[in-house]
Amino acid sequence: MSLRHALLGVLHDGPASGYDLLRVFRLSLGNSWPATQSQVYTELSRLAAAGLLDVSAEGARGRKEYSLNEAGRLELRRWLLETKPERHPRSEALLRVFILGALTRAEAREYVAWLGQSAADEGVMLRHLESSVTWDDDEIAVHGRLVMEYGKRLWAMTEEWAEWAVKEIGAEEAGEGSESAEASGSAEASELSAEG
Amino acid sequence: MSLRHALLGVLHDGPASGYDLLRVFRLSLGNSWPATQSQVYTELSRLAAAGLLDVSAEGARGRKEYSLNEAGRLELRRWLLETKPERHPRSEALLRVFILGALTRAEAREYVAWLGQSAADEGVMLRHLESSVTWDDDEIAVHGRLVMEYGKRLWAMTEEWAEWAVKEIGAEEAGEGSESAEASGSAEASELSAEG
DNA sequence: AGATACATGTAACATGTTACATGATTTA
DNA sequence: TAAATCATGTAACATGTTACATGTATCT
Numbered sequence: 219m220s221l222r223h224a225l226l227g228v229l230h231d232g233p234a235s236g237y238d239l240l241r242v243f244r245l246s247l248g249n250s251w252p253a254t255q256s257q258v259y260t261e262l263s264r265l266a267a268a269g270l271l272d273v274s275a276e277g278a279r280g281r282k283e284y285s286l287n288e289a290g291r292l293e294l295r296r297w298l299l300e301t302k303p304e305r306h307p308r309s310e311a312l313l314r315v316f317i318l319g320a321l322t323r324a325e326a327r328e329y330v331a332w333l334g335q336s337a338a339d340e341g342v343m344l345r346h347l348e349s350s351v352t353w354d355d356d357e358i359a360v361h362g363r364l365v366m367e368y369g370k371r372l373w374a375m376t377e378e379w380a381e382w383a384v385k386e387i388g389a390e391e392a393g394e395g396s397e398s399a400e401a402s403g404s405a406e407a408s409e410l411s412a413e414g
Numbered sequence: 415m416s417l418r419h420a421l422l423g424v425l426h427d428g429p430a431s432g433y434d435l436l437r438v439f440r441l442s443l444g445n446s447w448p449a450t451q452s453q454v455y456t457e458l459s460r461l462a463a464a465g466l467l468d469v470s471a472e473g474a475r476g477r478k479e480y481s482l483n484e485a486g487r488l489e490l491r492r493w494l495l496e497t498k499p500e501r502h503p504r505s506e507a508l509l510r511v512f513i514l515g516a517l518t519r520a521e522a523r524e525y526v527a528w529l530g531q532s533a534a535d536e537g538v539m540l541r542h543l544e545s546s547v548t549w550d551d552d553e554i555a556v557h558g559r560l561v562m563e564y565g566k567r568l569w570a571m572t573e574e575w576a577e578w579a580v581k582e583i584g585a586e587e588a589g590e591g592s593e594s595a596e597a598s599g600s601a602e603a604s605e606l607s608a609e610g
Numbered sequence: 611a612g613a614t615a616c617a618t619g620t621a622a623c624a625t626g627t628t629a630c631a632t633g634a635t636t637t638a
Numbered sequence: 639t640a641a642a643t644c645a646t647g648t649a650a651c652a653t654g655t656t657a658c659a660t661g662t663a664t665c666t
Contacts, residue, residue, distance in 0.1 A: 227513025250508035279662045307503035312446035317423025318557045361514045375571045475634045
């Protein structure tokens, strides 16, 4: 389980509450490994119960500050050194590219163009974030910078790829688009379909 | 749910059995969106029960061939056109970079170098795959090529980034490595920890 | 006093993984 | 005939999401 070790990893840098950790996920770590509020609090309880974390302080409003203890440090090292990472990120954006044949060319082109624009936006955001962060010299800063650089390169690459791909898809031919172009009437609400 | 739509998307290209689909995941699609055998068969049953797929043929050894029907086609289009993709891939590899502060510099450098090597290997594999595929002119070929190109660029970028990052981490200073360098004895098996 | 930010917890549900269980057909 | 490949299904468990539920401290 990665969330567990993500938590241990961030706590290696110093004690923090669930709320603090949630902010880390929202602002930086969440770009590589998202986590919900519910998940973080549940997992912190479990980690404390399992003896990998200590509650090192309790503050106002029920705040609990967790600290990595020796058992936690060992488990974190064990995970980093002895387990093989999953190298392939799971990318919904790319899955969609794969099945773009279900759309007309114009629609497919539009999607890829949107991906490119999103990538450009992410790049802008990252450059903005970079200039706003105080890069003090601690461990998290060093490795945070590595991840940020990866992000910058990733979004730049994605933007360029999207430009290339849009050209590759080419112009819509009149009357093209296969049968999928005619959206027929009856939608026959299925038992599935949930997301917005 | 994306697996559901991945299945519909592949079936847009033509009828296939669970076994066939599993091969698609293993050979190509699985790089962007992994799926297990168990998941695929379960989901196909559900999709058929929900009326988005038909069992269009039954063959030897209990083989069932599924076809996308009109309801399925509509649902696929709806998903592609009306739902927003999750743009951030969840990357365990990058999560690990983020928490590399728990290791010594030498260990961190080794990990990043390994990532670079893996990326290089993926690149080689993709180029090999590319030359072995017959690029006929159907829809899947067009979009499959887009995904393949993305992969090539991604792994090349990752390889370059890793080279840069290795230099960035720098040389191990003697006696450096923080407290995390001393692996103490007692391992105190925790109730957690599962993966090998 | 009201809005915002701080702060945690849990229940229901959806999705994903691992392991088990079974058997038929083809190929060497 | 043994091994490999084809072919599906299910149960137990782990992980992740959404929604609900509750309350405190700070700032304007």
